[in-house]
Amino acid sequence: xxxxxxAICLIVSIGLQAQTKPLRIIFIGAHPDDCDIxxxxxxxxxxxxxxxxxxxxxxxxxxxxxxQGGGMLAKRRxxxxxxxxxxxxxxxxxxxxxxxxxxxxxxxxxxxIRKIREWKADVVIAPRSNxxxxxxxxxxxxxxxxxxxxxxxxxxxDTEPLRKNPVFLYFxxxxxxxxxxxxxxxxxxxxxxxxxxxxxxxxQSQFYEWLPWVGNYEEEVPKDPAKYKAYLLQKRVSKPNAxxxxxxxxxxxxxxxxxxxxxxxxxxxxxxTQPTEADIRRLFPMLxxx
Numbered sequence: 001x002x003x004x005x006x007a008i009c010l011i012v013s014i015g016l017q018a019q020t021k022p023l024r025i026i027f028i029g030a031h032p033d034d035c036d037i038x039x040x041x042x043x044x045x046x047x048x049x050x051x052x053x054x055x056x057x058x059x060x061x062x063x064x065x066x067x068q069g070g071g072m073l074a075k076r077r078x079x080x081x082x083x084x085x086x087x088x089x090x091x092x093x094x095x096x097x098x099x100x101x102x103x104x105x106x107x108x109x110x111x112x113i114r115k116i117r118e119w120k121a122d123v124v125i126a127p128r129s130n131x132x133x134x135x136x137x138x139x140x141x142x143x144x145x146x147x148x149x150x151x152x153x154x155x156x157x158d159t160e161p162l163r164k165n166p167v168f169l170y171f172x173x174x175x176x177x178x179x180x181x182x183x184x185x186x187x188x189x190x191x192x193x194x195x196x197x198x199x200x201x202x203x204q205s206q207f208y209e210w211l212p213w214v215g216n217y218e219e220e221v222p223k224d225p226a227k228y229k230a231y232l233l234q235k236r237v238s239k240p241n242a243x244x245x246x247x248x249x250x251x252x253x254x255x256x257x258x259x260x261x262x263x264x265x266x267x268x269x270x271x272x273t274q275p276t277e278a279d280i281r282r283l284f285p286m287l288x289x290x
Contacts (some may be wrong), residue, residue, distance in 0.1 A: 002267065004074070012176070015288070017235075020222050020250045022050055022051045022052050022055075022122075023046065023051040023052070023122050023123070023283060023285075024051070024052045024119055024120050024121050024122050025043070025046055025051065025052070025053050025054070025121065025123045025124075025125070026054045026055075026056060026115065026116060026119045026121045026123070026124050026125070027039045027043060027053070027054070027055050027056065027125045027126075028056045028058065028112065028115075028124065028125065028126040028139065028143055029056070029057055029058070029126070029127065029136075029139065029171075030057070030058050030059055030127065030133065030135035030136045030138075030139040031057055031059055031061050031064060031099060031135065032057040032059075032060070032077045032078070032080065032081050032094055032203070033061075033080075033200070033206045033207075034057065034127070034139075034197045034201040035055040035056070035057070036055070036084060036088075036196075036200055036202075036203065037200065037236065038125075038127075038171035038172065038264065039125055039171060039264055040088065040195070040196040040199040040200065041072075041091055041187070041189025041193060041195070041196040041262065041264050042187045042189060042240075042264045042286075043055070044088055044089075044189070044192040044195040044196060044199075045187065045189065045191070045192055045286045046286075047088060047089040047090060048192065049285060049286065050127065051091075052091075052119075053088075053090040053091070054090060054091040054092070054093065054115075054119050055081070055084070055090050055091070056090045056092075056093045056094075056095070056112075056115055057081065057092075057093070057094045057095065058095050058097060058102060058108065058111075058112070058135070058142065059094075059095065059097045059098060059099040059100075059101075059102055059135055060074040060077065060079075060094050060095065060096050060097065060098070060099060061073065061074060061077035061094070061099050062074040062098060062099045063077075063098065063099035063101075063231060064077070064099055064205070064208060065205055065208050065209065066209070066213045066214065067209075067283065068205070073205070074094075074096075075196045076205055077094070077203075077205060077206075078094050080202050080203045080204065080205060080206075081094055081202075081220065083165055083202040084202045084203070086200045087198045087199050087202055087242055087268065088195060088198075088199045092275050093115065093228070095108075095115075096200045097111075099135065100134075100135065101148055102135040102138045102139065103138060104138045104141040104142050104145065108142055109142050109145050109146055109149070110155070110156045110258050112142050112143060112146045112189040113146045113149050113150055113155065113156045113159070114158075114159045115157050116146060116150050116162070117150055117156070117159040117160060117161065117162055118159060119162040120162065121162075121166045122166055122167070122283060123166055123169065123283055124143065124147075124166045124167070124168045124169070124272065125168075125169045125170070125171060125266060126139060126140055126143035126169075126170065126171065127139050127140040127143075127170065127171050128140050128170045128173055128175070128181065128267070129141050129144070130169070130173060130175040130177070130179070130181075131173060131175060132175075132176070137140075140170070143168065144269065144271055147165070147168050147269065147271035147272045148165070148271060150166070151163070151164065153163075153165055154208070157181055163282070164273065165238070165265045165272050165273045166264075166273060167268070167273050167275050167279070167283060168268075168269035168270050168271055168272030168273075169185065169266040169267060169269060170242070170266060170267040170268075170269055171266065171268065171269075171270055172264065172265040181265075181267055182243075183243050183244045183246075183247040183265035183266070183267065184247065184265075184266065184267050184268050185247065185251070185265065185266045185267075185268070185280060185284060185287075186240070186244050186245075186247035186248045186250075186251060186263050186264070186265045186266075187251075187263060187264050187265070187266075187284065187286060187287070188248060188252060188256070188259075188260040188263055188286075189262050189263060189264055190259070190260055190261045190262050190263075192238065193233070193261070193262050194229075196237070196262075197229050197232050197233055197236075198229070199238070200232050201228055201229055201232060202251075207228075207232060207235075207236065208221050208228065218284075220235065237262055239258060239261065239262070240262070240263040240265075244263050244265045245257060245260075245263075247265060248260050248263055250290055251280075251281075251284075251287040252287065252288065252290075253289035253290065255289075255290055256288075256289055
């Protein structure tokens, strides 16, 4: 009887540990600010709940500026990611591939496979391959190409393969052809919007210099740095559209969804583990009705 009780206690203990084990999520973008734009709020929620988050930039961002470039710009942008890591509580890695020159090569696919394996990811989030920027498109292709290979031992054999394929998701975008984005998961980021903005604000070279210049809206950037964050909230964060709002209602209920001022949405990639609704609620524990 005593041995039976010990065995039962051990089983219960293991079950509780499995339930409380932190999730491990990796967001993958082409450039050192992409994950922050598309998933910074969701990442902040995961971190607040005790889970582990990594941002990965596939290029070093060494072309994204009108006055600076090359190694000096890459160093500046890496320094900005380190500041983001402090502000959001995430890990932030930057691969040493040139900005604007990314191709879906085997070499870079293996880099991404290794990063996903090393992180032991439960969830991988990346761009779709529908995008105006070739680096964004090819990052989507590279992650899709890695989706099955992360579990193949003879591919990148220097890193341990994953025994369970992660759930792969896409960031939200507004491109319609050949197929529009589907917001199958929507996360209310209203409670952490200030953290998301703080993360974006760390990318000084991008949001106050390069993007306004290349977009021809430099005059909109405040002269007073004290007004930067209010500017970012107005310029870089949009209200949920009708499809995202419908998804919010599914996951949070209509009462909570009606209060969601800001959201981030994701589409399920067909190439990884296909999650059930219960899986999604386990992997996104912030999806709760009031």
